Amino acid sequence: MAYVPAPGYQSAFNPPIPYTTMIAGGLRPCMGVFIQATLPHDYKRFSVNFTTLEGDDSDIAFHVSARYDGRDRCVFNSRQSGQWQEEEIKKDMPFKAGKVFTMMFEITRNNYLLAANGERFYEYGHRIPLEQVRWLSVSGDIIVQHLAIIGAGTGTKGVSNIDGHCTLPFKGFINGGMIPKRSVVVKGIATGKNFVINLKAAFSNEIAFHLNPRFNKGTLVRNSFINGTWGQEDKQIAKNPLKQGDNFEISIRATEKKFEVFINGSHSFDFDYRMFNLAQVDTLEVDGEVKVFYAFF
Known part of the structure; x- marks a missing residue:
């Protein structure tokens, strides 16, 4: 892909x-x-x-x-x-x-x-x-x-804290939500045992996509939080490209049926939608043991 x-x-x-x-x-x-x-x-x-x-x-x-x-x-x-x-x-x-x-x-x-x-x-x-x-x-x-x-081209996009690095916890507003063909990009370096990236609905606090690399356990957890309950964790991946101490670029692209996740330019996995009103998914959160250089959306 x-x-x-x-x-x-x-x-x-x-x-x-x-x-x-x-x-x-x-x-x-x-x-x-x-x-x-x-x-x-x-x-x-x-x-x-x-x-x-x-x-x-x-x-x-x-x-x-x-x-x-x-x-x-x-x-x-x-x-x-x-x-x-x-x-x-x-x-x-x-x-x-x-x-x-x-x-x-x-x-x-x-x-x-x-x-x-x-x-x-x-x-x-x-x-x-x-x-x-x-x-x-x-x-x-x-x-x-x-x-x-x-921020190239003529489109209007969100660029957050491109001078140096972002303060954590980071929260950015995605204007119009994560509708199909929209992407968010997070560039950073994993500094500790784990960090999280969430795509969520601000009004309900529900999380459409939760990405949680856990380096101490060697897993790359994906999940959702809907109606006050965490869903089934997805941990299966052919190869985990994220390593503690390494720089990374994570790009999350919305399609009609799923999020496509690319790490360092290569397709890593997909996550099927569990929350389907994508226009409500209007917030990007990043937190944990990570240094974020920039977030683009």
């Missing part, structure tokens, strides 16, 4: 480097870009560029360059009409060899906000008008495991 990203959500797993992609609809305030990556064995530098056109000769609105040469530092700049502008330098390197790291770019009207590993790292003011920025590229000595553009 093919992975179908939520409208407005562009996701790529293990893309080849260099990697270039168009930003659907162009870059706008309230959008975000998430990168999860590691460094290869032989590394010297890598870069992330927000550009106006595709190709090496494009203007670069925001250039992020991580440089490892004994004076490890991050360099920020812009290039216009072939000319590099004044560099901004931060003598700090949060992107370490041997560790998975994350970069989260939040786009505002005034600047780019960069969070590294869930912590605010740098602010860079716009030097090229935001409406001209339509491409994203990653190059150099980097292994990208996951790249996501959040």
